[in-house]
Amino acid sequence: MRDASDTRLISCVVPHGHGHEILDRLFHEHHNARATVQAARGFSGSRPAGVFDRVEKEILLVVVPGAESEAVFAWLYEVIDVAGTPGCFMYQSRLSEATPFALPEGLPQEVP
Numbered sequence: 258m259r260d261a262s263d264t265r266l267i268s269c270v271v272p273h274g275h276g277h278e279i280l281d282r283l284f285h286e287h288h289n290a291r292a293t294v295q296a297a298r299g300f301s302g303s304r305p306a307g308v309f310d311r312v313e314k315e316i317l318l319v320v321v322p323g324a325e326s327e328a329v330f331a332w333l334y335e336v337i338d339v340a341g342t343p344g345c346f347m348y349q350s351r352l353s354e355a356t357p358f359a360l361p362e363g364l365p366q367e368v369p
Contacts, residue, residue: 263323264355267330268316269347270297271337276315279336283319287329291320291355301344312344320355 271279276294283289295316300309321329330349339345 264352265321265323265326265349266352267319267321267326267333267347267349269319269333269337269345271315271317271345272342273313273315275337276317279317279333282336283329283333287325287332289319289321289329293318314344320352323351 269279273296276296280292280294283292295318296313297316298311298313301312317333319329319333326349330347333347334340337345337347339347
């Protein structure tokens with residue numbers, strides 16, 4: 258069943274190696290299991306004379322109900338330290354459709 262109600266996607270670009278830690282905190286502190294981390298690499302053209310630097314980042318994608326989106330966005334902004342970490346940014350967009358996901362009741366938490 259697809260839920261087309263007010264659902265948001267929060268996309269965050271974070272330093273390589275930090276995405277899974279944030280994902281774990283998101284699950285434990287906000288009980289959100291609708292998130293994923295993807296590794297990404299590319300080149301940044303920020304240096305003069307056409308010299309490109311190779312960069313590695315992680316993309317954290319979080320699906321949240323619209324009513325929770327501002328609070329989760331603000332929490333992620335602080336946890337990631339977007340203002341103080343070069344190369345980090347995040348944005349939020351409305352989803353036209355999203356499939357609800359919930360873990361079954363009574364399952365024990367996995368221990369990594």
